Amino acid sequence: MKIAALVLGLAIAASAANDSFLIRNVDVYPVTSAPLKGASVLVTDGKIADIGPRIAVAKGVKIVDGKGMRVYPGMIDSTTEIGLSEVSAERMTVDTGEIGEFMPQLRALIAVNPESEHIPVVRVNGITSVMSFPSSGGRGGRGGAAQIISGQAALIHLDGWTWEDMEINRSAALHILFPVIPARGGRGGAADFPEDPVPGGGPATFTEQKRQYDQQIRKLNDFFDAARQYQKERGNNAPGFKRDLKMEAMIPVLEGKIPAAVAAVRERTIRDAIAFADKQHIKVVIMQPRGLKNVAADLKAKNIPVILGRTEELPENEDAPYDEAESLPSEVFKAGVKFAFGTGSNEFVRNLPYNAARAAAYGLPQDEALKAITINPAQIWGASDKIGSIEKGKWADLMVTDGDPLETPTQIKYLFIKGKEIDLTNKQTRLYQKYLNRP
């Protein structure tokens, strides 16, 4: 018995030596608690095993010296098309925006290409997980019918041999493009996101727009009602019950297990989306709002989080304050609404921390800016037990930096995803080295 225990003990020590490492003498920024200067973080089997001023480890455990450096949790972007879109202007490289109005059964996760060049480009800036959405927000304009439910968004790690390796939460949200009555755009408004997206362009007159809108809202409610009816029949094992993939996909939403991520830009749309969520008793996250003044109190009262778009964005209307997008996060924070950032386009994902920083220049506390790209999105997307902060038991998604990650010149020195050290090179660093050395 004693011998067995001894052997077992040795085995544990050996495996710990292989699968553990210690970052020591580093300033730890856990995000969920106060920073610790000159402390250590122990990682075992891909997870954070210990954090403290001094951690003793067995001989042979790999040591990373963090002298003069800081360690933060990896950052999370809440709106991307990573893995689904390679060259946005080339249709054959883009897998967002399927045909069909109500497509809850579509899964973004299974179309994620683990070899996408965007993945190593994005993660070397410290972004370790992203939400990948099945639709770019209806702006794609493929000429098909307007999408209302575009499918399931996935929360993924930016490392893995397959999309199964990359999965954190395969169905983190159901993406709904809430119907809108388009407003007329003001001159000087933003080119890309001036209004709520109207797939396929909108009709000309208000009366016609309103008619279409009412019809779409009716269809959306009918779809949810049908799903609820299906849920009931399924539960009762009703005679003649037939399995329906669309309806199956709606059940976790009806049960409140996953939220609906509802794209709603203008206040009017947001109000309608809140009313819809109330009526259907579902959990919602409001995506990419541009104005919240008159709905913020309602969002707070109902505990509805929002995903803010880029602060690097023009004001919506010509007569709006020039710093409208920059000031919005601070207003949302003051209103007590939970929020995170989503950059929306693969090419800008690596600038996620700079968007958060820009909000801080215009009134958002700096630590809140950091939370909005770490712990807040982890909570909003149901993964706060796994990612989003440096806490015991969470995945070791860590970035070791030489300064504040919200500042552009700061360099990432080491990056870990699930405790695995990530190579900091990518296509772009290779081209850089190659042509820098061109004779």
Next chain:
Amino acid sequence: MKLAITTLLALAPLGAQVTVIKNATIMTESAKGTIKGSILVRDGKIAEVGENVLVPAGATVIDAAGQWVTPGIIDCHSHIGADGNINEASVSVSAMVNIKDVINPEDIAIYRALAGGVTSVNILHGSANAIGGQTIVIKTRWGKDAEGLIFEGAKPGIKFALGENPKRAGNPQGGRGAAPVNARYPSTRMGVEDTIREAFNEAVAYKAEWDKYAADVKAGQHPIPPRKDLKLEALKEVLEGKRFVHAHCYRADEILMLIRVADDYGFKIRTFQHVLEGYKVAKEIAAHGAGASTFSDWWGYKAEAYDAIPYNAAVMTKKGIVVSLNSDDAELMRRLNTEAAKAMKYGGISREDALAMVTINPAKQLGVENRVGSIEAGKDADIVIFDKDPLSNFSKVQKVLIDGSKYFDRDQNVSDRPMKDAEKQKLIEHEKQDQPQKKAAPARRPL
């Protein structure tokens, strides 16, 4: 009356506008480097910069303690004030059209650029044509009319475009988001080269006609002048070095192609614009003597941007090219200072050299470095005051001076908002009262 005017003129020097910005951290972008000190502005020009500057009696003093000062930011590639008028896409060579004719001084994008510290802007024609329209440099003097915006004395330019954009107009399917159009030449990179060569072939002959005419006149003869061709006039100016060529390009092959065409016809490319693969042919660009005006980190949005790297600016700088960072975008141009910080991150460019990419370097590329781009005595007083380090993402623009006059003041902008909101509300109320009359159905127009 005459007497009164004379008196006014005589008084003018006494009423000269004198401003002193003091206690600032000044990134001069000159040989002086970054200093703590003051700037004396007199009559729209920088009179003195230094650690100790005497404040003349009656001067307006701006205390910039704890704040940072930079030269006015310059964007070498923008379309603000010309939106909706930037592509005359019907022909492959549209050298006859001029952006100067369509500047809208009330475009709010001009004010937003100003609020981001931008004081000078190169406004270009679009990229639908192999040879596009004529360009103009403006200052963001918000409130002035179109003439008042023009950067007086700045050499005009012309836009060329290579790669996907000029050939897209020749593709019957159009690009994504583009309406299908009738095919027009060119629709390949080969055709783009030929289009440019054909145009210069004509321009060289045209110039020879005019040169001969001038020589004959000089010789005392009375020849009939050649017919004036507005398209070829602009290209003749290129051949004479009187008009800068700003060439939109992405891939290394097309950059090299245009250098060789220019060599053959004996003209210079002033700047390659976007030039995302400039890092691959930096040696050739440097040898030609062209500048490069690029994006900091845009990539992957189209096939020809797939090899774009954020190290582009750094590599081209290291290979001896004058590099600027541009926006091509009304949003991005409001934060070119933090775009410059990306040159520090990607490729280790120094703080001063990074800021130079949005100040003195674009000034050089536009040929206005004797007027703007750095804080030096004798230059235009185009000055930006930031609350923090301008290369920090936590900084924002507080004040902007152009020609010594204050054109933007954040505190003023913020404190004016309640008044403007009230004014807007009043207008909305007024509009609501007018509603009943508007409800009448519009009369149907006869077809």
